[in-house]
């Protein structure tokens with residue numbers, strides 16, 4: 001195909017779909033065959049002038065060591081943007097399968113295209129996202145990927161299409177021997193639950209989520225359903241629903257508050273287009289449908305395997321990181337000399353390739369702990385044995401759906417985030433442990449007072 005360059009005149013065909021901290025995502029509304037059914041992912045630049053810790057430019061020398069053995073990543077004369085795409089294609093895709101991952105392709109854009117897009121979508125963007133970052137108009141390409149909230153070649157005649165986006169986060173409890181005794185709580189309380197407590201304290205969320213990732217990854221139909229119900233009740237940034245590509249549930253580009261009566265009524269109404277159930281039953285039917293698809297597709301089993309590449313936990317991997325950057329280990333330095341356990345000392349004497357593997361696997365797992373899954377459904381009319389898609393028969397509404405499952409936001413995590421990961425982990429665990437102690441203390445005081453009053 002002749003190379004297409006997106007220019008100022010093309011900007012009007014791209015409409016706001018959503019955004020995260022790093023990228024702005026636009027859906028195509030025009031008629032160019034190369035772009036129908038696609039979205040573009042445009043990199044943002046923070047307004048405070050600081051580069052994101054994800055960084056731009058190329059791999060650092062230490063990153064070249066970590067990723068060096070994956071020749072496909074090294075052989076390019078690439079920019080960071082190309083590397084991101086090659087990382088999805090050559091590192092993540094083999095784990096999750098090409099059916100569930102679209103690495104996309106880079107498309108060249110002019111500065112005027114990006115400036116025009118920025119102007120067109122500004123009114124759709126949440127104010128806090130606008131304040132935080134703008135389109136990086138110095139990029140000369142954007143990533144073109146399939147619009148996973150639609151079916152390719154879908155026409156309006158082929159019926160409505162409903163998709164759900166789930167950010168499942170980490171689905172297992174770590175069991176690494178490097179976890180300090182004082183942090184043993186990590187072995188029995190999920191990272192998600194502990195992080196919620198800190199987020200609430202920092203007012204990043206207004207209520208604790210009811211979602212437990214262990215339920216979603218449990219492989220049990222009932223527990224998966226429990227997880228989807230919890231995501232529906234407290235969606236935050238973990239759950240959204242789109243109808244024909246338009247948001248009908250959850251927070252666009254950020255966190256949503258807990259589901260109110262009004263929100264659930266509106267959702268119930270929007271579901272009319274796809275779920276053939278009585279009013280009041282559609283949302284529950286939809287939740288069941290999503291749970292069935294998660295269960296039968298088994299896609300989360302693959303994701304969990306990738307997450308579990310993090311075998312040592314950040315408390316172990318951080319030492320390997322210092323080996324790679326050839327600097328004194330700040331973690332061991334902070335522990336006073338007789339407290340540095342033998343297992344840390346032994347980690348500092350492993351061969352370099354072992355350290356590289358530990359950190360590489362940790363970073364791949366970090367991608368898998370932060371990505372999202374989009375499940376997209378369309379009602380199937382009549383028998384279509386030739387369909388490319390999985391089929392699910394939904395007994396409670398007597399409907400059949402085609403569905404597909406794709407992962408998005410499979411970004412490469414920068415090596416220089418390792419210290420941040422260590423610090424964040426410490427903060428999360430510390431806050432949670434303190435909170436438990438205080439609750440325990442308050443509980444004891446409560447019991448003391450009550451027994452006291454009973455005795456009196």
Ligand SMILES: O=P(O)(O)O[C@@H]1[C@@H](OP(=O)(O)O)[C@H](OP(=O)(O)O)[C@H](O)[C@H](OP(=O)(O)O)[C@H]1OP(=O)(O)O
Nearest residue numbers: 020021022054195237254366369370411413417424
């Ligand atoms: O550290 P976490 O678990 O809070 O994850 C971050 C996410 O927070 P959340 O899912 O809300 O807890 C965070 O999501 P939000 O921006 O809060 O929606 C990002 O996905 C961040 O990744 P990156 O810095 O954009 O590459 C994520 O950072 P990574 O840890 O994946 O690098």
Ligand SMILES: Nc1ncnc2c1ncn2[C@@H]1O[C@H](COP(=O)(O)OP(=O)(O)OP(=O)(O)O)[C@@H](O)[C@H]1O
Nearest residue numbers: 018019020021022023025145146147148149408409
């Ligand atoms: N291929 C896609 N198909 C449909 N919708 C998409 C696609 N990619 C992204 N989106 C939508 O755009 C939103 C933002 O995309 P994405 O998560 O990739 O941004 P990000 O800036 O990388 O996020 P983060 O804050 O996690 O770094 C998603 O939450 C999703 O709703």
Ligand SMILES: [Zn+2]
Nearest residue numbers: 319329332344
């Ligand atoms: Zn160390």
